[in-house]
Amino acid sequence: xxxxxxxxxxxxxxxxxxxxxxxxxxxxYPTEELTANSRRDPAGRSLPVSVLTRIRSDYEEELFDRFLxxxxxxxxxxxxxxxxxxxxxxxxERISGQKRAWYEGRGMWLYSTLYHRFRQDPKYLNIAKxxxxxxxxxxxxxxxxxPSRYDRYGNVxxxxxxxxxxxxxxxxxxxxxxxxxxxxxxxxxxDITWDAFRTYDHSEYRYGSPAARGLEGPRVLNxxxxxxxxxVQILEQVNSPEMRHITDRSVEAVLSYHMNPDYQLLNDTLxxxxxxxxxxxxxxxxTGLGIQTLWMTMYEAVRRQDSNLFQRAADHxxxxxxxxxxxxxxxxxxxxxxxxxxxxxxxxxLGVQEEVIIGALLLMEHAGDSWGLDCFxxxxxxxxxxxxxxxxxxxxxxxxxxxxxxQTGRVEHYHHSRHLMxxxxxxxxxxxxxxxxxxxxxxx
Amino acid sequence: xxxxxxxxxxxxxxxxxxxxxxxxRAVTSTSPASSTGSSPITTLGGKTLEEHRQKYRADLFDRFLxxxxxxxxxxxxxxxxxxxxxxxGERESDDKRAWYEGRGMWVYSFLYNNVExxxxxxxxxxxxxxxxxxxxxxxxxxxxxxxxxxxxxxTGPGDIYxxxxxxxxxxxxxxxxxEMEYYDKATEMILYCFDRYxxxxxxxxxxxxxxDTRVVGHWMIFLRLITQMLRYRDNADLEQIAxxxxxxxxxxxxxxxxxxxxxxxxxxxxxPDGEYxxxxxTGHSIETFWMLMDEAARRRDxxxxxxxxxxxxxxxxxxxxxxxxxxxxxxxxVNDYDWTVRKVLWEHEEILIGTLLIAEHTGxxxxxxxxxxxxxxxxKTFTRPGYRFWASGGNRRLTELNMVRAEHYHHPRHLMxxxxxxxxxxxxxxEPTGIFG
Numbered sequence: 001x002x003x004x005x006x007x008x009x010x011x012x013x014x015x016x017x018x019x020x021x022x023x024x025x026x027x028x029y030p031t032e033e034l035t036a037n038s039r040r041d042p043a044g045r046s047l048p049v050s051v052l053t054r055i056r057s058d059y060e061e062e063l064f065d066r067f068l069x070x071x072x073x074x075x076x077x078x079x080x081x082x083x084x085x086x087x088x089x090x091x092x093e094r095i096s097g098q099k100r101a102w103y104e105g106r107g108m109w110l111y112s113t114l115y116h117r118f119r120q121d122p123k124y125l126n127i128a129k130x131x132x133x134x135x136x137x138x139x140x141x142x143x144x145x146x147p148s149r150y151d152r153y154g155n156v157x158x159x160x161x162x163x164x165x166x167x168x169x170x171x172x173x174x175x176x177x178x179x180x181x182x183x184x185x186x187x188x189x190x191d192i193t194w195d196a197f198r199t200y201d202h203s204e205y206r207y208g209s210p211a212a213r214g215l216e217g218p219r220v221l222n223x224x225x226x227x228x229x230x231x232v233q234i235l236e237q238v239n240s241p242e243m244r245h246i247t248d249r250s251v252e253a254v255l256s257y258h259m260n261p262d263y264q265l266l267n268d269t270l271x272x273x274x275x276x277x278x279x280x281x282x283x284x285x286x287t288g289l290g291i292q293t294l295w296m297t298m299y300e301a302v303r304r305q306d307s308n309l310f311q312r313a314a315d316h317x318x319x320x321x322x323x324x325x326x327x328x329x330x331x332x333x334x335x336x337x338x339x340x341x342x343x344x345x346x347x348x349x350l351g352v353q354e355e356v357i358i359g360a361l362l363l364m365e366h367a368g369d370s371w372g373l374d375c376f377x378x379x380x381x382x383x384x385x386x387x388x389x390x391x392x393x394x395x396x397x398x399x400x401x402x403x404x405x406x407q408t409g410r411v412e413h414y415h416h417s418r419h420l421m422x423x424x425x426x427x428x429x430x431x432x433x434x435x436x437x438x439x440x441x442x443x444x
Numbered sequence: 445x446x447x448x449x450x451x452x453x454x455x456x457x458x459x460x461x462x463x464x465x466x467x468x469r470a471v472t473s474t475s476p477a478s479s480t481g482s483s484p485i486t487t488l489g490g491k492t493l494e495e496h497r498q499k500y501r502a503d504l505f506d507r508f509l510x511x512x513x514x515x516x517x518x519x520x521x522x523x524x525x526x527x528x529x530x531x532x533g534e535r536e537s538d539d540k541r542a543w544y545e546g547r548g549m550w551v552y553s554f555l556y557n558n559v560e561x562x563x564x565x566x567x568x569x570x571x572x573x574x575x576x577x578x579x580x581x582x583x584x585x586x587x588x589x590x591x592x593x594x595x596x597x598x599t600g601p602g603d604i605y606x607x608x609x610x611x612x613x614x615x616x617x618x619x620x621x622x623e624m625e626y627y628d629k630a631t632e633m634i635l636y637c638f639d640r641y642x643x644x645x646x647x648x649x650x651x652x653x654x655x656d657t658r659v660v661g662h663w664m665i666f667l668r669l670i671t672q673m674l675r676y677r678d679n680a681d682l683e684q685i686a687x688x689x690x691x692x693x694x695x696x697x698x699x700x701x702x703x704x705x706x707x708x709x710x711x712x713x714x715x716p717d718g719e720y721x722x723x724x725x726t727g728h729s730i731e732t733f734w735m736l737m738d739e740a741a742r743r744r745d746x747x748x749x750x751x752x753x754x755x756x757x758x759x760x761x762x763x764x765x766x767x768x769x770x771x772x773x774x775x776x777x778v779n780d781y782d783w784t785v786r787k788v789l790w791e792h793e794e795i796l797i798g799t800l801l802i803a804e805h806t807g808x809x810x811x812x813x814x815x816x817x818x819x820x821x822x823x824k825t826f827t828r829p830g831y832r833f834w835a836s837g838g839n840r841r842l843t844e845l846n847m848v849r850a851e852h853y854h855h856p857r858h859l860m861x862x863x864x865x866x867x868x869x870x871x872x873x874x875e876p877t878g879i880f881g
Contacts, residue, residue: 265767326781327761342765402779
């Protein structure tokens, strides 16, 4: 490699704009088209409408021309309802006809949101409805969770579900309610969420993650996260005191207790009293979940129009993205397994990268934030160059650090579709405002 | 006009203004820095240039040098005894080391040459020279690692760095004293070391399990010595070694997969098997790249400067401790992402030199901001009120410091080089040199 190629080699490698280096070099959208966003921040930048439109077009194509047709063909059970996500992402070939409670709730959410927010195509609503009809008959009694796995026909394969089975189904029902106008589904969503919250809030609650195992009534970051986002979406439809309680508690738990005061990262698991356990092997910082939780907190701040909450969540979001960055190969790690020793779990999940996109967009859209803009462009380029393979039916959902060895046996239909839809919606709003920030919070 | 000719012409036109660049005394500007196009640097991190100048002078003249005088320098027998408690100044051993003699000789000679021509400084350097030169083995071996206060070897032969640091000290001493035989001696030592290094059986340290070695740290020292010596006097042999070093730094040690240095390569530059296969000493690489930027300034080679700057920034970006700030110095395995999480002062000071160097030439905003942030971090974490010396290192958060060692090379070098850079900026009313257009 001569000096010239060395320089170009370095320039082609993102040295981490977000983490403080320089190098917006692999971006798919030309940075020279960035314009000063003088209305919001003299130092800030925004994307001109022409670029926003191109991004929108790319995302629309991925959603409607690739992802949804592939879902239709390989994953959706048009005959019996539900989603069979065990398929080979390369060929679409189905690996099993099994269905999971998590994936039913998530899929119901996807197709209901699609119908409600994008195209009122009865096909979408019907997919959501048949999923609902597949999973609802298995609804457990109070204080219990849905069985986790089923065969294609609905026979239970695994009795033992976890709290997320209920929560994703509640989220799906909530989205179905708004899409269909079915008030019963909304009430079911509220009841299921509230019941799960009361179960979680009890000291007898147990959770089997490595960090929570053996703890009585553990407090777990991803629980707050899913409670928060489920409750927020219900509150967008109806003013429920139970859901307000859940969002208040979740925001407080996340920002005041899980946020480690020493290193300003979110700890994965606390004791029931919201204290970090003594044993060091539980001192895990979940950057991936943290990034996701913090954009959801920003989302809630937008709903509340609470600029202080938005700013706090935004600052923490940036910190988590910065810390989670893989400065050598790009992308973001999900778990700092030992904060003191700087030891990371090195695998890369598509979901983490896509959650970064959503948060960055919130910053761009509502704060005209230059950091958010750089982060969006860089992450978007990284995803496209690593997780998308020509000829594959679906994107890669999880891989090793280098995204060379990756999972091929699962279709990820939740984080992926959510990021596509949320990006499209954000692009639409920004295009409507000619690229300007929302001005929702005035000058942050 | 070809690019090379252009830079030669530009260099000749501006040499008076920038003191031949490098790290010499500030020279009054004879022509405005018209080639930069950047706005003048008036402050760095909220401090004026004059405040930075005063800060560096106080660090150097009110703290570091008096404490060196009191506790480290052997005024009687010559040499430096660095095993000193940084809090109390109490000496824990009288041992001297070849590395530290060369380094100390360089510091006091450079001080005399560039900052203050006080005969006391030259005398300290001279006594160190008189201490260490007679101890050079006559059998071709490298200097012993350490010696008693009176010069008895306490160990067998040390490593190549002992000889190279002594050569660096001698070259600078020659400039200070005018005794050019020591410049020639330094040249001879460098060429001898390079011959040894070029031997295909050369092994850096026997206990590393490497059969033959190329080392970034070696190229770094060769290059730095030569940059300084060529500024003083042309030498075709040294120029050739510098060319080799540049190629090694930019290409042969660079892993094309992850764009970081491998500190160790085999003699043929293939990657060694075992634990050093993906080993990157980010600290060394950062240090090496600022030295390469300075060599680029000497050569007036803009593309070389850009390449070195990119390497500098790349290694910094990777080495950053994103949780607690500061920089890690050792990535034991790039692909396993296995870091040594202790912090060393020298790496941070090398970054301070490199960022100020970039700022001085280009007015680069990133460099100015990084310099200012890191200057604050270093002063907050590596120092303690009432301590005689800055800590040479410590744990990741610098809550526990290395207590025994007066660091008398990287630290004063950073103080002096940055003091001189700030003074040059003041002389140019904050204008970057613009030597690279």
